[in-house]
Amino acid sequence: MQIKKFNCLADDAMLIRKIVFIDEQGFRDEFDEIDKTATHLVAYDNERPVATCRFFHGDEENCYIIGRLAVIKEYRGKRMGAFMLSEAEKLIKDSGAKQIKLHAQAQATEFYTKQGYKICSKMEYEEFCEHYWMKKEL
Numbered sequence: 747m748q749i750k751k752f753n754c755l756a757d758d759a760m761l762i763r764k765i766v767f768i769d770e771q772g773f774r775d776e777f778d779e780i781d782k783t784a785t786h787l788v789a790y791d792n793e794r795p796v797a798t799c800r801f802f803h804g805d806e807e808n809c810y811i812i813g814r815l816a817v818i819k820e821y822r823g824k825r826m827g828a829f830m831l832s833e834a835e836k837l838i839k840d841s842g843a844k845q846i847k848l849h850a851q852a853q854a855t856e857f858y859t860k861q862g863y864k865i866c867s868k869m870e871y872e873e874f875c876e877h878y879w880m881k882k883e884l
Contacts, residue, residue: 748790749833755781758788758795759814766816773873780813787834789826796821797830801838801846808844815848831861839884846884852876 752759755777767773784800799815812834817826838846849872850858855865858880867879 747796747829749830750788750790751837752786752788754786755784755800756786756788758790759786759798759800762788762795762798762816762818763814765818767814770819771875773875775873776814784813785837787830787837789830789833791821797826799830799834801834804847806845808842810838810841810843810846812838812846812848827857828861831858835882835884844884845881847879847881849877850880852878855880 750756760777763776767776780802781800784802786800787798788795789797797815797817799812801810801812803809804811812831815827815830817830835846846863847866848858848863850863852869852875855878859865861882863880863882865878866881869876869878871877
């Protein structure tokens, strides 16, 4: 597995997010202004893009936000999400950050809890889907 880092929204990241969030899950407002300035990671199996996420500096000092973690269906259940999260965390930690936050779909909070994140907000909606803010201290 190879990870590539991009300083803008790469076509492969866009494709994965379209498949997962728009086609499979029905979100409409998937792409935003943050995509222009965030760091994007894409995992490749040989030349095939299979997972992506983005991260960017949050409003708080020494805090980054990870988002849009997506894995194509055939690669789910193979620890690909945990791998992507770990790779993003390493890069964030190397930048000197002390905390990471993410806005998790309610159905994904168990996954993030296993990766060391804790819920730090009340439930809120993003489009039609329940989400929670979660955080992890580095």
